[in-house]
Amino acid sequence: MPKSSNHLALARQWEMLKSIPSRAPGITASDLVDRLAEAGFPVSKRTVERDLVDLSLQFGIGCNEAPKPYGWYWLPGKAHDFSSVELTDAISLNLAEHTLRRMLPAQFLRGLEPRFALAKKKLSALEAHPMVRLRDKLRYVPTSLEQRPPSIQSKLFEAIQQALVEERQIDVRYAPFQGKAKDLRLHPLSLVLRGQVPYLLATTFDYEQVLLYAVHRFESVTVTTQAIRVPDGYSVDAELAAGRMQFGGGKRVQLKARLSDELATHVAECPLSEDQQVSYKKAHWELSATVRDSWELHFWILSQGAGIEVLRPVALRRMVMDRLAEALGNYNKQNSK
Incomplete structure (x- = not known):
């Protein structure tokens, strides 16, 4: 055999x-x-x-x-403790290990290390099994331009994770984008991984407003002995549902736009909202969808170039026109040199 x-x-x-x-x-x-x-x-x-x-x-x-x-x-007295991992669990652990290592606190990972090792050992021993080969057939590819994750000091990240687990306040030095570093007292509430970038949801000092902090912009983190204060009704799922990670005020707008054939096909297959409608009118594809007016929406519209013309809201149409005119001006400056 x-x-x-x-x-x-x-x-x-x-x-x-x-x-x-x-x-x-x-x-x-x-x-x-x-x-x-x-x-x-x-x-x-x-x-x-x-x-x-x-x-x-x-x-x-x-x-x-x-x-x-x-x-x-x-038989009585003969039962054994078979500490192992099932084949299906071994495949799942192996596929999920990369993401889990980026999200879970160190003390949680220490408990999983033996399981990760068992999973790898089992898959190595059973490499001829067709289910094991499944791990070579599954991959995730982002829809946006692939970028490398930002540099994060592991000790700072572990301190944030510790504070989340122990529900302790943290003293931090935070350097916002294009701003001066600030010393803050934060009440860490949740950690969210957006693409390659982890963000901390937290309140500051005695304020109730929940704010976002990019983890890679922390210059120092010290866990205190004081317990955090959680705002009444806070829920990370509610924050996400309100469009927090889209970097906007959460206001919903009725987007109406003309689309190219290619973009119309794409959004028809992958709708922007539950109530989206795409119809062919006057030799054009027209889109109607209720979306959040956010930085992410603006970024997506601008990334489509000539494939989309915003009709409504008027303020959004003007913003897009101004940004495109500014971009065209940059190219014209280069051509005139």
């Missing part, structure tokens, strides 16, 4: 031993077939029955022979 087949048989039998209950009436061969299939080991009932007989010669498992169907269980 090839080495890879031996590994698969051993992994299958390991899953079986983990599924056997510690007392009678036990588990039937048919039930084990179903559990093995869920774990990624589709085999016949006859194969399971042969495995059970072989395993009973090496481990303290017995068979309840009456009445049928026969049930298998651990």
Whole structure:
């Protein structure tokens, strides 16, 4: 038998031993077939029955022979602790490890390290299994221009995570974009990863307003002994639903625009809102959608170039016209040199 087949048989039998209950009436061969299939080991009932007989010669498992169907269980005092990870869990852990390492506090990761190691070891031993090869077939690609993550001091990030876990206030020195560094007392509430950039949602000093702070702009972070104060009704999900991470005031507007054929196809497949409508009128595709008036919306519209003409709101149309005119002016300056 090839080495890879031996590994698969051993992994299958390991899953079986983990599924056997510690007392009678036990588990039937048919039930084990179903559990093995869920774990990624589709085999016949006859194969399971042969495995059970072989395993009973090496481990303290017995068979309840009456009445049928026969049930298998651990004999008294013979049950084992099979600390392992299932194949499907190993694949999920392996795929999620990168993101988890970026988000979870160090003390949480320490608890997961043995699981990460077990997952890698199991996948390495079972590399011939078709489910293991799934990890080489799944990838995430951002829809925007790919950028490298900002540089973040690991000690500062760990201090923020610690404060979130312990719900403690932090003294920080924060350097906003194009601004002077400030000394602040923050009440950290939530950590949100937006693309490659982590942001801290927090209140400042004794104010109730929740603000956003880019983690890479912290120059120093000190965890205090004082507990945070959470604003009444605060919820990170409510903040996200209100468009907090779109960098806007949260105001909803009715966007109306003319679209190119390509952009009309794209937004028809990936709508901007639940109430979006795309229709063909007067030789043009027209879009109508309720969206949040935010920096993210402005950025998206400007990134479409000639593929979109904003009709409403009028203020948004004027803003886009001014930004495009400014951009055209920059190109004209270069051409005149």
